[in-house]
Amino acid sequence: MSAQPSPDRPDAPSDGPSVSTSTATSDGFVRGLSQLIGGPLGSHATRPEARPGRFWTASRIIMALTCLILALSWVQKSPCMSGDWQKNIQYTRFCYTDVLALYYAEGLSDGAVPYVNHQVEYPVVTGYFMGALGLPVHWYGVKHPDINQGSWFYNANALVLSLFAVITVGVILALRRRRPWDAAIFALSPIILVTATVNWDFLAIGLAAIGLLLWVRRQPLWAGVLLGLGGAAKLWPLFIIGPLFIIALRSGRLRSWLLATVGAVVAWAVVNFPVWYWQHEAWLRFFRLNSERPVDWGTFWYVGRYLDGKWSSTGGGPFQWLSDHVPTLNLVTYALFGLACFGLLVLGLLAPQPPRLAQLAFLVVAFFLIFSKVWSQQYVLWLLPLIVLARPKWGAILAWTVAEICYFAAFYAELIGAGDGGKSVIPEGTFVLASALRLITVGVLCGLVIREIWRPELDAVRQTYGGADPDAGLAEGPDEGWVQRLRWSLGFGRPPVAPVGLPPEPPVMAKV
Structure with missing residues (x-):
């Protein structure tokens, strides 16, 4: 045998x-x-992990590849490091980064303390991070005027953000010990190559990743603290509290969810309090800016507005009307996201098995981006680690990656045109097509994840772990009885049928 x-x-x-x-x-x-x-x-092949003492295990190979891609990303951004962005070099070389641009725009180059001397447009943890690196660079630059402060600031940020990227890969490897090569999807992604240091998103990603790991390690309170800190850097890590609620509700382990929620709320409040109390107007700027912002490039609403102009003889339509009435647009986006979250709750309760945490986390963040009026190019990084944990299949992820890179190129072409007084570099329809492809591929990923929630036998991760959710943490366990009764009452599955009693067999007559 x-x-x-x-x-x-x-x-x-x-x-x-x-x-x-x-x-x-x-x-x-x-x-x-x-x-x-x-x-x-x-x-019968000899695998690297089966050789005692072998250095290049799968995890170490993936870590090395991550460092290589991050180093190449630094090289890819190098044409912009001087800050001398003449002739749209930041777009023609695809090396634009907010990190360098905002060193000057947010007053860090003048020694301004975030929120105190300048109203930073980001949540407080990101602002603290900017100040923690920017103010020492400025202080050193004053004493050494021959250095390029912007370049030093970018390099310091790139180093720390790369560290958070490596931490994220380490968390993926820790969460998928039986599937280490899943992390290669993240490590080798061209998305990291072009967007790793466009903004400070890896700060929130790394904090959220550690929070997920702590949840799996059955430390819900500390998991919530890390998710709260991540949410104070970028908003989206707080959305993961919703998926935690769904899996905890099905298993009846709501105490663990409550601990995580309390940890997230307290951590978020503690880091926000100093700015909220002493620099209240500066604290409000992030929220006001997001409330007042018009429809952003490449969003669902941007595509709809373009189609309004093509299909309507008057050039108007519902998307154009919403674009002209931003407060109403805000309410519509909140309502659609809320409906999507409610649908996710229904899906989570009616699925044959409790959905995996990673699947629900990916869906809630993807729904937010699909319906949001703002979808900056670096937001793609939010989805990358979550889809690797939710559905680690290379084919669909590569198709989505191609669509994202195409959008990246088309977006920079639009920015070149906007910088040249509205002169078109590519037809507007080409940019809209790239935007639509990005939306469609994210939607396809959502559909594939939903299909595997509804048909868990197709879920590769679940099959590897014997049908269990490796990320469930303290929420692991069988469904509460009311969940199955709810499913049966709605026609999903069949309740167990008691066996029908058979008449007793006649007694066997002993032979005389």
Whole structure:
């Protein structure tokens, strides 16, 4: 008989039926590509993790690849480091970064203390981070006027943000010990290459990733604290509290969710309080700016407004009207996101098995971006680690990545035109098409994740972990009875039927 693979053996995405406990654990896209080098790895092959003392394990290879991509990202941004952005070099070389631009725009180059001397447009943890790096650079630059302060500030930020990116990869590896190669989807992504240091998003991503790890390690209070700190850097980590509620509700472990929620609220309040109390107007600027901002480039509303102009003889329509009435648009976006969250709750309660935390977290953040009136280019980083944890299949993620890179190029072409007095570099329809493709591919990813929630036998991660959710933490456990009764009452599944009693068999007559 052939030897059976160990159930603890790390999964490889090219694994086939002969070496995996289930075909669902393999990735058909990767298996197909593996034919170029001889096909999938066989069940009797010697794997790196099986060699005692071997240095280059899967985790170390992925960490090294992450550092390589981040180094290449730094090189890719190098044409902009001097700050001498003549002839739209920041767009023609694709090296624009808010980090360098805002060093001057937010007054850091003049020694302004965020929120005290200048009203920063970001949540407080991001503002603290900017000041913690920017003020020492300015102080050193005053004493050494020959240095380029902007370049020093960018390099310091790039180093720390890269550290948070490495931490994020480490968390993915820790959460997927049986599937280490899933982290390669994140580590090798061109998205990181072009957007890693466009803004300070990796600060929130790293904090949220640590929060998820603490949840899995059954420390809900500290998990909430990290999610709250992440939410005080960028808003989206606070959305994960919703998915935590859904999985805790199904298992009846609401105490763990309550601890996480309290930790998040307290942490968010503590770091916000100094600015809220002593610099209240500066604290309000972030919220006012987001309330007053018009429809941003490439959003669902931007695409709709363009189609209004094409289809309406008067050049007006519902999207154009909403664009002209921003307060109403705000209410519409909140309402649509709220409806999407309610739909997610219904899906989470009616699914055959409790959805995995990563699946719900990806969906809630994706819904927010789809309906938001603002979708900055670097927001794509919010989705990348979540989709790797939710649905680590290379094919669909690569298609989405291509759409994001195409949008990235089209967006910079639009900015070049805007900087040249409205002179078109590409047709407006081309940019709208790139925007629509980005929306469509994110929508497709959402559909694929929803399908695997509704049909858990298709979920590669669940199959690798024997049907369990490796991210459930203290919410792991069977459904509460009312959840199954709710599903049965709505026609999802069938209640157990008591066996019908059979008449007793006649007594056997003993032979005389």
